[in-house]
Amino acid sequence: MQAKYVQAKYALLCCLLPFAAAAQWYSGSGSAVVFDDNRQLARQQAAKQALRSTLLQAEVSLAALSLFRHDNADAELFTLHAGLPVAQIVIEEEHERDGRLSVTLKADIWPQQSMCEQRSVAKALLLAPFSLAPGAAQAALHNTELTAEINQRFYSAVQAASADFLVKAVAPAPLAAPEQYQSATAAQQLRYLAESAQAQFVLSGRLRNLAFGRQEGNLLKKDRWTRQFALELSVFDGVSGNLIQSKTYQSRTLWPYAVQAQPDPASDQLWRSDYGIELQRLLHDAVDDAATVLSCVRVKAQVIRVTDNSVAISAGSRQGLQPGDRFSLSYTDSFTDSWGNRYQSSTQEPAQLEVIRVYPDHADTRPLNQHYPAAIQVRDQVQQDSFREQHYAN
Template identity: 65%
Template structure:
C-alpha cells in the first residue's frame, strides 16, 4: 500500500474558514493503464469531497488531470479546494482505489457567491429496442440504473432540487424538436414548478466475446451505452444531449442469476464503470446548468405581495431580487413563428422565504408592470456574503 502526500498552494483569497473533508474513489484498470485509473479514482474521491462540502459538482471542470508521475491535478484560480492530501492508494484485482482529504472553502461556487439549485423533473430512462432484446434481465437492470441516477442527482443539493419524478419515460429524443412534444414538456415543467427536465435511454446492454489467446481463455464482455438529455422546461427545447458508453469484462457466467441491485454486481468492473458513467452524466448536467439564471413562476398575487415558486430549498434568501419577464411572439415573412422572452424594468425583492416559495414585493412600485399568476421571473442578483475578519 502506497501512501503519497500532495500539497497544493492556496489559490483563494477569501478569509472565510475552510474545512477538511475526506473521500474515496475506485476505478477499473484497463489495458494496464494505471495513470488513467488513478485519475478516475481520484476524481471520484474529490467528487465525494465536494458533495460533503456542499460545493457544486461543476467545480470538477476546473481540475485539469495531467499525465504527470507525481502530480494529481493542476488547479486553476478560483477553485474551492486549496489543498489535497492523498492518504491511501492501493490496487487489487485490477481495480485502483484512492482515499484523499481536501481543504474546502464552504459555499465557494462558480457563478454566484452561493449555490442556487436548479429545479428538475426526472423521467425514467427508456430501453431502446436493441437493449430490450438482448437479455430478459435488462428491465430490472434499467430500474436499478434509474434508481442510482436519481440518488446521484439528489445527493447534490448545491446543484439540484428534484421537484418531481415521473412514472413513465419520456418520448424518444427524435421527437424533442417537434411542436407537440415541446408543448408537453412545457406543461410538465409548469405543473411541477420545475425549470428543467432530464430524460434518457439505455441504448446498449449487449454481450460479446473476448477471443481466447495463448495464455487467456475466452471471456464474456458486456457493453453499456446511455444517452442523457437536458431540456428547458420554459421553452420545451433541448439544452444538451450526451452519450456515455463503456465496455468491460463480464465476470459472471451467463447462467448466473444476478440481482441487479446486489453488491456483487456493483463492485465488479462492470458495476464500477456504470456508476462512474452515471456520476459523469450528473456532473455534466451540473456544468451545463451551473451558471444558468434561475427562473420561476408567479403563483399568487395579493395586493402588493407577489409569491413566486422558488424557495429556501433552492438556496433563495431574503434580499434576493428577481426581474419580471414578459413574453412576446412574432411571425417572419416566411410564416415561421418565434417566441421571445425579455426582462422589463420591474424588479421584485424577496422579503420572506419558505421551502418551495417566496413572498416578494416591488423594489420600485411605480415601475412595476401589471403582474399575473403564471408570469415568469428571473433571478437578478444574490446578496453579497459577509466574510469573517
C-alpha cells in the same frame, strides 16, 4: 506512501472579505477499474471519484470538477486556480488490488465559494425515467429490471448533488427521444410537464446498448463474457422546450455472471463488480456534466400568487434562496413564421422583486420601488437578478 500536496493560487481567495467562511478539510475515496494495464487513466478516474465525494460532503457544486485534468497523462492529477472552491488537495493513499486502483485524498474546501458571478443556487429539475432503446431491449432478458435499478441509482446521484439540483418531480414514464423535440408539439408538451412540476430543467435519457460479447481465452484462461453499457443523457430547458445538451456515456467491462444467469439487479455482487463500478462511474459523469452545463445559468421561477402585499414565486430555501435576493420579471413572447417554425423570446421588466420571506419551496417578494408592475399575473416568469451574499464571523 508519502502524501502529495496540490495547492491553489490563493491570490483571489486571500482578498475575500475578512468575515468570509473559513475553508474546511473533507476526506474522500474512489476506485476505478484498470483496463488494458492503463493505470494512469484508472488513477485519474479514481481520484476524480474521491474528489467528487469531498465536494458532496461540503455541499459544493460538482461543476468544480472541471479543475480535474484529463488531457495530459503525464500531468498532475489536479490543477487548481484562484477563485475555485478547492484550495488544496492532499493525496493520502494509492493502492492497486485485483485490477482496481483506489485513491484516498483530503481537500481543503471553501463551502461558500462559487465558480459563477452569483452565489450558487440549486436548479429545479424534472427527472424522466430512462427508456430502453430498441436494440438495448433485445440484447438480453431482464433488462427492464436492470433499467429500473439504473434509474434509481441515477436519481440518488442527482439528489445527492444538493448544491446543484433540487428534484421537484419524477415523470411517470420515459420521454420521447431528444431528436423528436425539434417539433413544436413535442416541445410544447415538454414545457407543460416542466411547468406542472415547477421545474426549470428536464433530464431525460435512454439506454442504447446493453449487449454481450465474448472475450476469447487461451490454454490457461477460459472464455469470459463482456457487456456493453451506453447511456444517452439529454438536458432540456423546461421554459423554452429547447435541448441544451445531449451526451453519450459508454464503456465495456467483464460481466461477472454467466450469460444465461438472472442476477438481482440490486445485488452488491453486481455493483461491486467491474461492470457495476464502471456503470456507477458513468452515471456520476452524467450528473457532473449536467451540473457543469447548468452551474451558472440564472435561476428562473414562476409567479404562483399575487396579493396586495407580496408576490409569491416558485423557488425557496431548498434551492438556496435568502431574504434580500432579487429577481426581475420576464415576459415571454412567441410567434410562428410562415413555415411553421416557432420562436420564443423573453423581455425583462425594469421592475425588480426582492425576496422578503423564504419557505421550503416558495418565497414572498415585493417590488423594490414599492409599486407593482402593471398586469403582473400568476404564471409570469421571474429570473435571477442578484443574490444576497452571506458573511460569517470568524
